[in-house]
Amino acid sequence: xxxxxxxxxxxxxxxxxxxxxxxxxxxxxxxxxxxxxxxxxxxxxxxxxxxxxxxxxxxxxxxxxxxxxxxxxxxxxxxxxxxxxxxxxxxxxxxxxxxxxxxxxxxxxxxxxx
Amino acid sequence: xxxxxxxxxxxxxxxxxxxxxxxxxxxxxxxxxxxxxxxxxxxxxxxxxxxxxxxxxxxxxxxxxxxxxxxxxxxxxxxxxxxxxxxxxxxxxxxxxxxxxxxxxxxxxxxxxx
Numbered sequence: 728x729x730x731x732x733x734x735x736x737x738x739x740x741x742x743x744x745x746x747x748x749x750x751x752x753x754x755x756x757x758x759x760x761x762x763x764x765x766x767x768x769x770x771x772x773x774x775x776x777x778x779x780x781x782x783x784x785x786x787x788x789x790x791x792x793x794x795x796x797x798x799x800x801x802x803x804x805x806x807x808x809x810x811x812x813x814x815x816x817x818x819x820x821x822x823x824x825x826x827x828x829x830x831x832x833x834x835x836x837x838x839x840x841x
Numbered sequence: 842x843x844x845x846x847x848x849x850x851x852x853x854x855x856x857x858x859x860x861x862x863x864x865x866x867x868x869x870x871x872x873x874x875x876x877x878x879x880x881x882x883x884x885x886x887x888x889x890x891x892x893x894x895x896x897x898x899x900x901x902x903x904x905x906x907x908x909x910x911x912x913x914x915x916x917x918x919x920x921x922x923x924x925x926x927x928x929x930x931x932x933x934x935x936x937x938x939x940x941x942x943x944x945x946x947x948x949x950x951x952x953x954x955x
Contacts, residue, residue, distance in 0.1 A: 731884070758941055760941075760943075768947065769845075769930065769945045769946060769947045769948060770885070770930065770945040771945075772942065772943065772944075775940060775941065775942075783940060819884055819885075821884075823941060827873075827875075827887070827889075827890045828872065828873040828875070828890055828892075828934065828935055829875055829887040829890055830887070830934075830943065831887065832877075832884030832885045832886070833884050834882070834883050834884045835882075835883070835884050
């Protein structure tokens with residue numbers, strides 16, 4: 728298994744600002760993903776973080792709003808740009824290990840936008 | 842459109858009895874179905890998965906059943922313990938068109954009563 732940590736664990740931000748969330752895995756993983764879980768809803772995939780190339784975004788998510796970096800096989804960042812209250816959510820990163828076709832998740836970052 | 846549905850938002854079960862959590866999907870382009878457990882303020886934890894070519898997979902107290910004709914997935918927990926109280930998410934996932942993707946249900950909150 729792998730241990731995934733995220734920073735910050737929570738933050739309260741003002742409208743119009745940006746927040747960068749860091750995700751660190753304790754071992755190399757082939758793929759990393761970023762999810763959003765809005766209140767009372769399921770986990771929605773934002774994008775797949777690709778090492779050394781641009782992230783692959785799901786429908787409804789764009790690079791200008793959610794820029795992602797993945798400089799190596801153990802680290803990724805997600806930036807939530809020009810935030811609005813609708814961006815208030817839990818943001819989760821995950822790594823794919825593939826033993827049982829499963830992902831391991833970080834603890835999440837709880838973001839509140841005022 | 843890919844959808845994964847968990848129609849029961851909550852379930853209460855007496856300690857020692859069986860917990861059955863259900864999940865329906867519309868179309869499966871993926872190789873695997875998975876179950877995750879989530880405690881408050883933590884990321885989802887992988888529980889068990891099943892390949893689309895199987896109909897049952899067992900791991901200790903957890904058994905997952907896949908009925909492909911009915912497009913139905915279920916998780917059985919026997920015997921249920923108070924520590925099993927959490928939100929359970931089903932998901933389908935795997936490789937499609939060269940990328941990995943996972944689609945999650947909305948979750949079922951299980952409460953095991955002592």
